[in-house]
Amino acid sequence: MKSRWTSIILSFLLISMSLIGCKADERLQIQETTQAQKPVVLILIDSLMDKPLQEAIRQGRAPALAFLREKGHYFPHVVSSFPTMSVTIDSTLLTGTYADQHHVPGLSWYSEKEKRMVYYGYGPKEAMKIDQPQVLLDAIWQLNQSQLNPQTKTIHEALADQGKDSASINAIVWRGKTEHVLKIPHLIEMAAQLPKELNVTGPKLLSYAAFAQLDPNQKRHTRIWRKYGMNDEFSAQEIAFLIAHDRLPPLTIAYFPENDMEVHRKGPMTIDGIENADKALQTVLDAFGSWDKAIEEVRWIVMGDSAQSAVQDDRQAATIDLRSLLAPYQISPISRPQQASDQIVIAANERMAYVYALDPQLPLSTIAGQLQREPRLDVIARKEGQSIIVTAGGSSRQLTYKPGGPLKDEYGQTWTISGDPNVLNLTVRKKQLxxxxxPDALARLYGAMHSHPGRYVIVTVQPGHELITESSPTHIGGGAHGSLHAVDSLVPLLVTGTDSRPKSLRIVDLREWVLRLVNATE
Incomplete structure (x- = not known):
């Protein structure tokens, strides 16, 4: 067992990045692009939202984003995936599916097969209680190579099948068809006792912080105090390097992570993170020599992944401890493996959680009933046969639904429902839902409810609040996400260089649209 001091060192190294990255095989880094189509650059700004973006533009603190909006099209409300956590959303973006097909349930979840919790990130208090080397392996290897459904093709894999290259820069999900050797940084390798290298498949150009640089001379943004390169400036410099060397592939997906941290700390209306992301975007546009040339030569997509809602300043009022609501049961602690006497496991994802019934004699309806006693809880859902039963905190109302049937929603999906539609704020008129x-509640909730094996209840919390369990991080007075509610689910989309648009304003529909853009000659 590693010492407490080693654990502290490893915690510092891993927490300094939201997810740990890798170094790609240098022999595969750069190849010339021969395709005639205009390349597409998709930049994902974490937790970018419409209102603060509009305010940043109004104050003149986001000139690059203002330029792209003025020269293109702006869609303020695109529906995210669920749970509204980056790892699930990015899996949806890359595969064009919800979690029932891509199988990435959230930032944390319980693997029934392996009898353990899966974490792709964690807070400082959690770090001292969990298996941090396993978190590293889950984040940089298992996520892309195993846990992301191998039968669900990513956009990088689809382009490879067409003979087209693509790039991923600081993105969380990046599986492709080119073999890479990931090299674990020496300090982390020593502290975690991990192998020096991991073999993975990714896009032709794979960049992930200090561990996968495309620009061999980029040093300034990869220091440990700059999160090893998991920052906006690193991402921008990597794109600029490809531009300067005329090596943009048909599609580049780049992730600007830092706005998310600003919003978590300061709340949803802060514009400091947007200003910083805009400066990084200016670096990218400047690489063309002029911004007009940038939009002449490239199709641009800039978007958020999820929104965040404000968390109240008062800790007691803001947080809801699921352990206290489920006190009658034996809850498995995160600091040890599951034991036979454990009845429940809780996987909190900020404003959403999975509550697993390990005890086969414990009905999900009993757990849901226990949770309904708390009026601050929002959506409480469970599976029963082929149907999903949805209730709410502090209420006896109930809605039952399943796919297929006489009702059609605005996305062309069909459903059968019974009970009270108001539980999910649905309106039904003349078989139109x-x-x-x-937004898109039935499909998104269905996706999460079928995202992985197990018996579990899904619970979300009303705006202003956050779910907590053992040692989970909180964002008192700041912002948080994870829920099904619109305040966590609607993100802006800027498109410049094309008049086309996705078939619907949902992240799940962007993959096919981006593929069409990559293959478009006009």
């Missing part, structure tokens, strides 16, 4: 404060 429309969504209210839970």
């Amino acid at each position: 429309t969504y209210g404060k839970y």
Whole structure:
């Protein structure tokens, strides 16, 4: 067992990045692009939202984003995936599916097969109680090579099948068909007792912080105090390097992570992170010599992944401890493996959680009933046969639904429902179903409910609040996401260089649209 001091060192190294990256095989880094089509650059700004973006532009603190909006098209409300956590959303973006098909349930979840919790990131208090080397392996290897459904093709794999190259820069999900050797940084390798190298498949050009640089001379943004390169400036310099060397592939997906941290700390209306992301975007546009040339030569997509909602300043009012709500049961602690006496495991994802019934004699309806006693809880859902039963905190109302049937929603999906539609704020008129404060609620919730094996209840919390369990991080007075609610689910999309648009304003529909753009000659 590693010493407490080693654990502290490893915690510092891993927490300094949201996810740990890798170094690609240098022999595969750069190849000339021969395709005639205009390349597409998709930049994902974590937790970018419409209102603060509009305010940043109004104050003149986001000139690059203002330029792209003025020269293109702006869609303020695109529906994210669920849970509204980056790892699940990015899996949806790359595969064009919800979690029932791509199989990435959230930032944390319980593997019934392996009898353990899976974490792709964690807070400082959690770090001292969990198996950090396993978190590293899950984040940089298992996620892309195993846990992301191998039968669900990513956009990088689809382009490789067409003989087209692509690039991933600081993205969380990047599986492709080119073999790479990931090299673990020496300090982390020693502290975690991990192998020096891991074999993976990714896009032709794979860049991930200090561990996968395309620009061999980029040093300034990869220091440990700059999160090893998991920052906006590193991402921008990598794109600029490809531009300067005329080596942009048909598609580049780049991730600007830092706005998310600013919003978590300061709340949803902060524009500091947007200003910093805009400066990084200016670096990218400047690489063309002029911004007009940038939009002449490239199709640009800039978007958010999820929104965040404000968390109240008062800790007691803001947080809901699921352990206290489920106190009658034996809850498995995160600091040890599951034991036979454990009845419940809780995987909290900020404003959403999976509550697993390990005890086969414990009905999911009993767990849901226990949770309904808390009026601050929002959506409480469980599977029963082929149907999903949805209730709410502090209420006896109930909605039952399943795919297929006489009702059609605004996305062309069909459903059978019974009970009270108001539980999910649904409106039903003449066999037409429309969504209210839970956009695309039926499909997104169905995706999470079928994302992985196990018996579990899904619970979300009302705006202003956050779910907690043992040692989970909180964002008091700041922002948080994870829920099904619109305040966590609607993100902006800027498109410049094309008049086309996806078939619907949902992240799940962007993959096929991007593939069409990559293959478009006009």
